[in-house]
Amino acid sequence: MIRPLTLSLTLALLLSGCARTPYPHSEPARCAADSAMTQTTLYFGLNRPSGPGITPQEWQQFVDRDVTPRFRDGLTVFDARGQWLGKDGTVAREPSKALMLIHTQDANSEAAIEALRGIYTSRFAQESVMRVDQPVCVKF
Secondary structure (H helix, E strand, C coil): CCCHHHHHHHHHHHHHCCCCCCCCCCCCCCCCHHHEEEEEEEEEECCCCCCCCCCHHHHHHHHHHHHCCCCCCCCEEEEEEEEEECCCCCEEEEEEEEEEEEECCCHHHHHHHHHHHHHHHHHCCCCCCEEEEEEEECCC
């Protein structure tokens, strides 16, 4: 029979190899001042609370008339599938669009992004447009 002290020491020795070691490059990357920008991703649901879904033509019209004039330098749109807990307590699922913008962190960009969120929620009767911001280093 193994003694409790011997068992404890053996177990401690074995588990010491499981200690988490930091990733060698865990420090945040340094970004040159002229490369520091913000990535904002907006998530737009394509279902209306009642009536037909938002058509591809309506989406493209929104991009052409509302998004592009505010972000002429470029943007990326990709298809997504959204799921969230609605205000009424039910899980909602719907096709979505994600719009990724790379921009400077300034008052003009902030106003343009918030304008897009407001226009979309109003025009298409949406509860919200989710916004995610993160700092990024950009090189062209």
